[in-house]
Amino acid sequence: MNPKPRPTAVPSNRDADQDLLREIVAHLRQNRPALRDDWVRRILEARRLAALPAQEIQAEALAVYDNYVEVLETGRVDALARYARSLSERTLSRGVEAEEVLAIVLVLRDVLARSLLKKYAADPPLLQRVLDAFESPANRIAATLAASFVQERERIIRQQQEAIRELSTPVLPVRPRLLILPMVGVIDADRARQLTEQLLRGIKTHRAKVVVMDITAVPSVDAAVASHLVLTVEACRLMGAEVIVTGLSAEAAQALATLGVDLSKLRAFGDLQGGLEEAERLLGYHLVPVEGVARSTGRRRRDRSQGS
Numbered sequence: 214m215n216p217k218p219r220p221t222a223v224p225s226n227r228d229a230d231q232d233l234l235r236e237i238v239a240h241l242r243q244n245r246p247a248l249r250d251d252w253v254r255r256i257l258e259a260r261r262l263a264a265l266p267a268q269e270i271q272a273e274a275l276a277v278y279d280n281y282v283e284v285l286e287t288g289r290v291d292a293l294a295r296y297a298r299s300l301s302e303r304t305l306s307r308g309v310e311a312e313e314v315l316a317i318v319l320v321l322r323d324v325l326a327r328s329l330l331k332k333y334a335a336d337p338p339l340l341q342r343v344l345d346a347f348e349s350p351a352n353r354i355a356a357t358l359a360a361s362f363v364q365e366r367e368r369i370i371r372q373q374q375e376a377i378r379e380l381s382t383p384v385l386p387v388r389p390r391l392l393i394l395p396m397v398g399v400i401d402a403d404r405a406r407q408l409t410e411q412l413l414r415g416i417k418t419h420r421a422k423v424v425v426m427d428i429t430a431v432p433s434v435d436a437a438v439a440s441h442l443v444l445t446v447e448a449c450r451l452m453g454a455e456v457i458v459t460g461l462s463a464e465a466a467q468a469l470a471t472l473g474v475d476l477s478k479l480r481a482f483g484d485l486q487g488g489l490e491e492a493e494r495l496l497g498y499h500l501v502p503v504e505g506v507a508r509s510t511g512r513r514r515r516d517r518s519q520g521s
Contacts, residue, residue: 408445
């Protein structure tokens with residue numbers, strides 16, 4: 214009796230797709246110079262990445278191409294995402310936009326798809342399977358590259374905005390235990406929170422006992438700014454520092470009163486000079502007129518000369 218033949222194992226669709234992807238990767242690597250040059254030519258003709266010189270576009274295209282093929286081969290997008298973040302950081306100040314990056318990646322997808330179309334044109338069923346296997350990872354690559362580029366750009370912009378805010382609201386140590394905070398421009402909710410945090414850090418760092426907050430250059434005092442002033446004063450007091458507000462105009466004082474702000478919580482002066490004098494008084498410094506200093510210095514010199 215003849216033994217029954219064993220059934221032949223039929224490869225799964227997933228295995229077949231993997232085989233096709235390996236074949237696609239081999240084709241793309243073998244034809245890498247020609248395909249990359251065709252892609253770069255299309256980028257230059259479309260005036261994409263115009264902020265970059267042609268030589269740099271060539272170098273970036275090589276990196277993108279190799280990352281692209283690696284994702285097709287491994288299915289992992291980590292290296293591609295890192296590259297996109299690096300590209301964003303390097304080109305942020307040069308005007309390269311996320312739309313341009315996505316556009317050139319879609320052009321690359323079309324260049325590669327045309328190459329596959331040409332290679333498998335004689336076998337339409339196989340060609341359809343190849344394109345189906347190529348489409349999903351190609352779209353994933355485009356989405357990953359664009360998203361990583363945008364995320365890095367947003368992170369850099371947030372860092373720059375934070376640095377600008379810190380520069381626009383410096384906490385200045387004038388003398389031991391005395392800080393000045395000159396406020397300039399419109400105070401919104403985010404900037405108010407950042408300003409308070411920065412001031413509290415300054416109080417802790419310099420062990421300040423008095424803070425002069427000058428609002429001369431704040432264009433308007435509305436309910437939000439008034440509420441912020443009061444909360445900042447209370448927070449500073451909890452840190453052991455007294456707050457003096459200077460530059461408070463008559464209109465601003467009237468607006469604060471209209472808004473129902475308890476002005477007894479604000480130690481306010483019309484100008485910075487008055488606020489500094491009050492700050493020094495609170496710290497125990499005594500202001501002596503220049504004439505008095507000169508007379509006192511002269512007496513000490515005479516006493517020393519007579520004693521010698």
